[in-house]
Amino acid sequence: MVAEQLRLIALEAPADFVFARSQMALSLGWHIVVACFGVAFPAMVLFAEWRGYRNFDADMARLARTWARAIGVLFAVGAVSGTILSFEMGMLWPGLMSRFGEIYGYPFTLEGFAFFLEAIFVGIYLFGWDRLSPRMHMLCAVPILLSGIAGAFFVVAANAWMNTPTGFRLVNGQVVGAQPVAAMFNPSTGAEVVHMLIGAVMVVGFSVASVYAVGMLRGRRDRYHRLGLLLPLTAAVIAAPVQIVVGDWIANVVAEHQPVKLAAMEGHFDTSRSVALSIGGIYIDNDLRYEISVPYGLSLLVDHDPDGEVIGLDSVPPQLRPPVNITHLSYNAMVGIGFGLAALAAWTGFVWWRRHDIPRTRWYLRAVAVSGIAAVAALEAGWVATEVGRQPWIVYRIQLTSEAVSTAPGLRYGFYAVLLVYTVLTGMTVYVLRRLTGRQPARAPQEAEPSVPPQPESAPR
Amino acid sequence: MTVADAVLAVMFAGLTAYALFAGADFGAGVWDLFAGGTRRGRQQRDLIEHSLAPVWEANHVWLIFVLVVLWTGFPPAFAAIASTLYIPLTLAALGMIARGSAFAFRKTVPSLSVQRFFGAAFAFSSFVTPYFLGAVVGGIASGRVPPGIAAGDVVTSWINPTSALGGVLAVGVCAYLATVLLCADAQRDVSSELADRFRARALVTAIVVGVIAAIGILVLRSDAPRLFDGLTHRGLPLMIVSALAGVASILLLFRRRYGWARITAAVAVTAVLWGWAAAQYPYIVPPSLTITEAAAGHTTQITMLVSLLIGSVLLLPALVLLYTLFQRSHHDQTTV
Numbered sequence: 001m002v003a004e005q006l007r008l009i010a011l012e013a014p015a016d017f018v019f020a021r022s023q024m025a026l027s028l029g030w031h032i033v034v035a036c037f038g039v040a041f042p043a044m045v046l047f048a049e050w051r052g053y054r055n056f057d058a059d060m061a062r063l064a065r066t067w068a069r070a071i072g073v074l075f076a077v078g079a080v081s082g083t084i085l086s087f088e089m090g091m092l093w094p095g096l097m098s099r100f101g102e103i104y105g106y107p108f109t110l111e112g113f114a115f116f117l118e119a120i121f122v123g124i125y126l127f128g129w130d131r132l133s134p135r136m137h138m139l140c141a142v143p144i145l146l147s148g149i150a151g152a153f154f155v156v157a158a159n160a161w162m163n164t165p166t167g168f169r170l171v172n173g174q175v176v177g178a179q180p181v182a183a184m185f186n187p188s189t190g191a192e193v194v195h196m197l198i199g200a201v202m203v204v205g206f207s208v209a210s211v212y213a214v215g216m217l218r219g220r221r222d223r224y225h226r227l228g229l230l231l232p233l234t235a236a237v238i239a240a241p242v243q244i245v246v247g248d249w250i251a252n253v254v255a256e257h258q259p260v261k262l263a264a265m266e267g268h269f270d271t272s273r274s275v276a277l278s279i280g281g282i283y284i285d286n287d288l289r290y291e292i293s294v295p296y297g298l299s300l301l302v303d304h305d306p307d308g309e310v311i312g313l314d315s316v317p318p319q320l321r322p323p324v325n326i327t328h329l330s331y332n333a334m335v336g337i338g339f340g341l342a343a344l345a346a347w348t349g350f351v352w353w354r355r356h357d358i359p360r361t362r363w364y365l366r367a368v369a370v371s372g373i374a375a376v377a378a379l380e381a382g383w384v385a386t387e388v389g390r391q392p393w394i395v396y397r398i399q400l401t402s403e404a405v406s407t408a409p410g411l412r413y414g415f416y417a418v419l420l421v422y423t424v425l426t427g428m429t430v431y432v433l434r435r436l437t438g439r440q441p442a443r444a445p446q447e448a449e450p451s452v453p454p455q456p457e458s459a460p461r
Numbered sequence: 462m463t464v465a466d467a468v469l470a471v472m473f474a475g476l477t478a479y480a481l482f483a484g485a486d487f488g489a490g491v492w493d494l495f496a497g498g499t500r501r502g503r504q505q506r507d508l509i510e511h512s513l514a515p516v517w518e519a520n521h522v523w524l525i526f527v528l529v530v531l532w533t534g535f536p537p538a539f540a541a542i543a544s545t546l547y548i549p550l551t552l553a554a555l556g557m558i559a560r561g562s563a564f565a566f567r568k569t570v571p572s573l574s575v576q577r578f579f580g581a582a583f584a585f586s587s588f589v590t591p592y593f594l595g596a597v598v599g600g601i602a603s604g605r606v607p608p609g610i611a612a613g614d615v616v617t618s619w620i621n622p623t624s625a626l627g628g629v630l631a632v633g634v635c636a637y638l639a640t641v642l643l644c645a646d647a648q649r650d651v652s653s654e655l656a657d658r659f660r661a662r663a664l665v666t667a668i669v670v671g672v673i674a675a676i677g678i679l680v681l682r683s684d685a686p687r688l689f690d691g692l693t694h695r696g697l698p699l700m701i702v703s704a705l706a707g708v709a710s711i712l713l714l715f716r717r718r719y720g721w722a723r724i725t726a727a728v729a730v731t732a733v734l735w736g737w738a739a740a741q742y743p744y745i746v747p748p749s750l751t752i753t754e755a756a757a758g759h760t761t762q763i764t765m766l767v768s769l770l771i772g773s774v775l776l777l778p779a780l781v782l783l784y785t786l787f788q789r790s791h792h793d794q795t796t797v
Contacts (some may be wrong), residue, residue: 034568066617069569076565077558079518084554086528090543091550097543100535102757105529109765112522113772119518122781129513143779178758204521290791343645393608406544406780408611413553421555425562 005131016411020092024416025387028087029380030422034078035155036200036379037403038118041071041149044204046141046233051136060226063231064131067208068438072126077429079119083417092411095404096394099175103168104158111154118147119179134243149197156196160188163386164257187257191250195291198243200383202341203375205236206293210372211437213365230358233348233368235376240345242340248301255302258396259311260320263391266298271312275299279332283324286313322391331385337378344371463549464766465534465756469745471769472530473565477734481525481638481727486517486576488562490587491632499577507780512563515787519780521561534765538745542597543789545606549593549624556590559583588632595631601622602737603685604748614650622684624679633670635728639709640666641726645705645719660714663722687748691740699736699758703729709763758790 014020040260045067052061086108090097099103122145122405128137141225159166167183212228255262267278277297281288299308313321344367351359358364394401496502496509501522532539543550561583567579590751597618602605603623606613618624648656681689708773710725745752756762 006700009793073565073569076518077562078559079521080558082556083521084551085545086525087550087554089528089532090539091547094540095658097532098533098537098540098610101532101539102534102761105533105536106761106764107527109533110772112526113768113776115525116519116522116776119522120776120783123515124783128786175758180761180763236527256494266775406611408544408547408615409546410615414547415552417555425558428566429561432566435569435571456624 002211004405013281014402014405014407015059016409016410016415017405019412019415020405021401023411023418024088024092025384025421026415027081027088027418029383030426031085031450032379032383033203033376034074034081034151036203037071038078039197040200040204040235041067041074041153041208042141042144042148045071046138048231049134049138049141051087051341059227062224063228063437064434068126068129070433071122073429073432073436075119075122077345077425080117081422082115082210088194091408091414092406093404095395095407096399096400099399100165100395101415102177102179103165103180103183104161105154106160107154107158107184111114111158114147114151114154117143118151120300121147124453139354152200152438153193154184157184157186157189159386160192161414162394163192163261164188167331188253189261191246195243195246195250195382198239198246198356199379202236202243203273203372203379205232205239206341206368207372208232209236210369212327213368213371217369218364225360230366236371237306237340237345237348240338240342244342247335247338251301255310258390258393259384260313260316261327262302262391263311263315264322265385266310267324267329268298268310268327269353270308271309271315272297273307273309275302275310277301278328279336280329283328288328315446320392322389327385330381330388334378334381334385337374341371341375341378342366351457405436463753463756464759464762468530468534468756468762468765468769469761471766473735473738475523475530476527477731478542479520479527480634480730480734482516482520483523483728484591484635485638485642486513486520487560487587487591488585488635488637489513489566490641491636492639492643492659493580494584494588499573505658505761508643508651508655509706510564510568510648512643514568516783517564519560519783521557524626528662530765530769532561534743534762535752536757538750538755540610541606541608541746542601543749545598545615545618546597547611548618549596549600549616553590553593555598556586556593558587560590561787576739577641579793591631591635592628593619595627595629596620596624597627598631600625601746602627603740604687606746608733608750612676617790618625622680623688626673626680629673630670630677633666634672637663637670638726638730641719641722643716644714645723648717648719656717656719663714664711667707667714670725672795688737692736694740695742696740699720699732701740703732703736706732 019170041142045064048067049064051057052059052064089105090244123142125140125144128140132140146238161183164187165183166186167179167181209232212225215225216229251262251265254265264277266282267283268275269286269288275298277294277300278291279294280424281291283289296306296309300304302308302310306387343410347364347367348358351357390396392402394404467765493502493509495505496505496771502712517792528539531542542649563579563582563586567576567583570576570579573577600613600618600623603621605624640659644656644663648658678689681692704728707767710722713722713725717721741747743751743753745755757765
């Protein structure tokens with residue numbers, strides 16, 4: 001089996017292999033940011049709407065309305081940017097889909113339903129804002145919340161299966177006895193899903209808070225801006241320290257099931273005992289240089305024992321090792337930013353505990369202002385670490401990425417087209433989202449034109 | 462009927478829903494393109510936007526539904542189709558991105574010139590996207606997608622007479638469905654004059670689509686004899702239903718019975734799609750890949766069927782809620 005795989009690697013990968021991978025990385029990396037907002041933002045909007053309604057709080061009601069409009073825009077671009085991903089599964093990776101579609105594809109069927117429900121209720125929620133009674137309207141947000149979380153579960157479960165494929169047997173390379181439901185609950189699913197859900201809360205919480213931090217830095221320190229900062233930041237501040245614990249959990253799952261990926265994440269070559277934790281550095285000729293070392297760190301983290309053995313990259317032939325520098329540095333970037341955000345959370349929590357207020361310094365607001373971009377960077381770095389760290393496998397130890405890629409000619413032109421379209425799309429999305437925070441906020445695409453005089457924005461409902 | 466047949470039938474029902482609902486949305490975009498200058502087309506564009514806004518995303522999801530059921534239930538069929546036809550599929554996907562985002566953004570920008578830019582992007586991509594999807598169907602139906610990965614010709618699989626017919630018919634049918642829908646909306650919400658304008662377009666489009674379909678018979682006979690054979694034998698009853706429903710919808714439009722015209726137009730499109738399915742049964746990707754050969758393992762098929770049933774129980778009431786809420790709001794614009 002392994003000899004066969006090595007022979008395949010020795011063969012030249014299709015000419016446009018790197019373009020197929022780049023196209024997938026671009027469209028997934030773009031979509032995941034928007035998807036986070038679909039998962040974690042609706043709960044914050046609903047909370048704001050509920051507080052606005054319960055306490056006759058005009059500022060809260062206005063925040064809810066503005067954020068709901070942002071959801072409308074993000075949902076529209078998310079729906080269409082998600083569609084090309086489904087096409088790409090077959091256009092770029094037909095080898096994966098034709099062999100494993102019946103296992104790997106199944107969670108996406110369930111995600112199809114979750115996404116459908118989300119689309120329907122986003123439509124109802126936004127369109128029905130002034131048409132439904134407040135209670136009914138808030139009730140319509142609940143399916144959005146649930147289907148967003150369920151959708152994240154299904155998609156991440158599919159990805160987890162690529163890391164720890166289970167639920168089938170291989171007979172002469174053919175899939176036999178596929179158990180799609182069992183495969184969905186593979187050993188990586190739990191940790192990956194929880195890590196992603198908390199990551200989504202951090203991305204959305206810090207991003208939305210950063211918008212209002214910028215506003216406050218520009219002198220708009222009214223209650224509306226303070227609430228706009230405080231509400232999402234509270235969610236993120238709770239999530240950040242939890243994510244560190246979950247990070248330890250997922251790292252241990254990786255160490256147990258994908259030791260070579262962990263070795264690449266840590267830039268660790270020799271299988272040995274009492275291994276130090278390495279931060280930063282550059283990996284050249286099977287050696288990590290210029291790194292910061294924490295003695296016994298990795299053995300402690302992986303085995304909870306300073307003398308524990310950690311499997312290194314030397315355990316597999318060179319062709320079966322992932323690109324170490326990308327994996328190691330993006331992993332470090334994710335962890336580093338994660339600790340930075342946890343520190344920001346600690347600062348916020350400490351001052352809140354002492355004074356029941358957020359820190360008043362400009363440096364604090366500056367930190368919050370960059371936290372959104374930092375959280376998105378950590379999200380991307382984490383996905384790079386897990387996806388590149390799984391290479392050269394698309395299905396870990398079963399199918400090579402180069403076996404799965406399409407052999408069709410000219411894939412590079414598809415990549416160029418997608419790159420162009422996504423560049424324009426990114427610019428437009430940022431422009432439109434900035435418009436939403438303006439004095440005269442724009443309307444969301446799903447909303448109706450006001451054919452009756454709209455109720456004043458700030459009126460308690 | 463095997464379990465695999467049942468799963469495929471559910472997928473095909475999803476495809477039908479996509480053709481009808483998203484088809485009308487695409488068609489509305491086509492009429493946005495031909496609505497005339499900024500000032501003159503204003504009223505029409507408002508109506509189009511009004512009828513699309515809350516539902517187009519949900520309508521669009523039918524496509525995702527079709528794809529996920531296809532790749533889970535019939536993995537080799539999906540791999541063969543998507544890898545051979547990747548060029549029109551990429552173009553269609555980019556068209557959907559341009560269309561969806563431009564539609565969403567148009568409403569949120571202040572300046573008329575930027576609105577016009579987004580409007581043009583929305584309308585143009587609404588026009589070309591159904592063409593590519595129709596060309597994909599033409600490539601599959603005419604037997605140009607061999608099993609295997611990228612085994613077919615990536616160019617001639619979608620640039621050929623049957624694909625051209627499929628693409629043009631798709632655009633025409635989308636445009637027709639939209640006019641029929643917009644007639645009724647215009648009558649109810651705007652004015653009889655606007656309804657009459659869409660009615661005139663609907664009648665012209667119906668005749669154009671009818672002529673294309675008639676020419677199509679000749680095209681299929683020379684370019685896709687197997688498909689032609691299937692459509693004129695096993696698919697014949699459905700083709701006749703389609704033709705009768707099409708004629709009925711024209712007569713109903715003529716008599717300004719817009720509600721009934723909607724139903725007959727939908728029947729005409731549905732019958733064509735199921736006629737295609739009947740024509741190529743038991744092949745999922747003709748001429749060599751059968752449904753049984755492409756079908757996933759037994760456990761997966763059963764799991765899929767159960768999941769689809771449970772999913773439908775959640776989904777269908779929600780869809781009904783969306784459409785009724787939306788339709789009711791046309792009548793009663795005040796707060797419910």
